[in-house]
Amino acid sequence: MKIALTIMTALMLAGSVLAAPFPKGDPKAGKALFDKAKCDACHASMMGGDGTKLFTRPERKMKSADALLKRVQFCAGQVGAQWFSEEEEHVAAYLNRQYYKFP
Ligand code: HEC
Numbered sequence: 037m038k039i040a041l042t043i044m045t046a047l048m049l050a051g052s053v054l055a056a057p058f059p060k061g062d063p064k065a066g067k068a069l070f071d072k073a074k075c076d077a078c079h080a081s082m083m084g085g086d087g088t089k090l091f092t093r094p095e096r097k098m099k100s101a102d103a104l105l106k107r108v109q110f111c112a113g114q115v116g117a118q119w120f121s122e123e124e125e126h127v128a129a130y131l132n133r134q135y136y137k138f139p
Contacts, residue, residue: 061129
């Protein structure tokens with residue numbers, strides 16, 4: 037029992053060091069949520085057709101993983117997506133892996 041606990045603790049510590057900013061986020065699930073909520077529609081009309089440019093433009097606003105998650109939460113509110121916090125993390129993880137690449 038003690039050994040199992042030690043191993044578990046060690047794994048958890050290793051996980052927290054190695055994990056990207058959204059350890060619980062699943063980028064695949066995030067992409068599905070992003071598509072389903074039609075997040076792109078609004079951004080695309082702002083960016084002249086290609087909504088992903090919002091995430092890659094030089095003057096993009098997000099400067100940290102934290103800010104990214106907050107923006108996902110805010111924009112999800114705009115579309116009334118009613119995501120759970122895990123789902124917000126999935127979407128943030130997806131956007132981060134695909135575009136932002138915050139460490
Ligand atoms: C009602 C229109 C609208 C919808 C729908 C929308 N967004 Fe946004 N989004 C915006 C606006 C406006 C900005 C800010 C653009 C700026 O700051 O220049 C933004 C910016 C963002 C950014 C930051 C871009 C940057 O500058 O780095 C992220 C991330 C984002 N939205 C995610 C989402 C997600 C996820 C969804 C789907 C839940 C979504 N948005 C749906 C309007 C929308």
